[in-house]
Amino acid sequence: MGHPIELSDDKGFFALPGVISGHPEDGKGQQLTNAAADTNTTATVISGKSYLVTAMATGGFLFGLSTTATVANIMWACPLYQTVLIHIDPVQAGVQKGGNVTLNYQTNANNGIAYLVELDEHSDN
Numbered sequence: 001m002g003h004p005i006e007l008s009d010d011k012g013f014f015a016l017p018g019v020i021s022g023h024p025e026d027g028k029g030q031q032l033t034n035a036a037a038d039t040n041t042t043a044t045v046i047s048g049k050s051y052l053v054t055a056m057a058t059g060g061f062l063f064g065l066s067t068t069a070t071v072a073n074i075m076w077a078c079p080l081y082q083t084v085l086i087h088i089d090p091v092q093a094g095v096q097k098g099g100n101v102t103l104n105y106q107t108n109a110n111n112g113i114a115y116l117v118e119l120d121e122h123s124d125n
Contacts (some may be wrong), residue, residue: 024052029117032061034107040067041074042104043116046088048097054083059109065093068106078114 035039037059045051055061055078063086072114075092079085093101105114 002054023115023120025118025120030116032105032112032116034061034105034112035110037107037110038069040069040104040106041081042102045088045101045103046114046118047088047095047101048092049121050082051089052085052117052119053078053114054117055080055107055112055114057111057113059107061105061107061114063103063105065101066104068104072099073104083102105120 031068032041032053040079053061053063053076058080060077060079060082061078062068063076063078065075065088066073068074075084076084088101088103090097090099093099094099109118
């Protein structure tokens with residue numbers, strides 16, 4: 001019997017084709033809100049984990065590991081009504097795997113709402 005094919009990025013992290021599905025961790029979702037456009041806001045995520053983020057209301061979201069008020073710090077963009085995969089790399093975050101990381105985000109429109117869903121880690125067991 002064949003084995004499933006797993007896609008990965010250039011660093012070996014699991015990558016989803018089209019980013020339309022995943023294996024979410026039960027009870028680990030977060031709603032992200034931002035009342036004012038172009039205002040840096042934060043959420044706590046875990047180093048070494050991957051997340052799906054879906055922008056659901058009024059505008060797109062920009063994400064980074066430092067303030068998104070500085071354009072050079074923006075690492076991920078999620079357009080309105082789209083889903084993107086983000087991975088919190090421990091080296092980039094400067095935190096050991098499993099440590100808490102501040103995820104910075106902003107919206108390009110007032111009253112933005114998105115959902116951040118932590119994905120389950122792959123296991124060979």
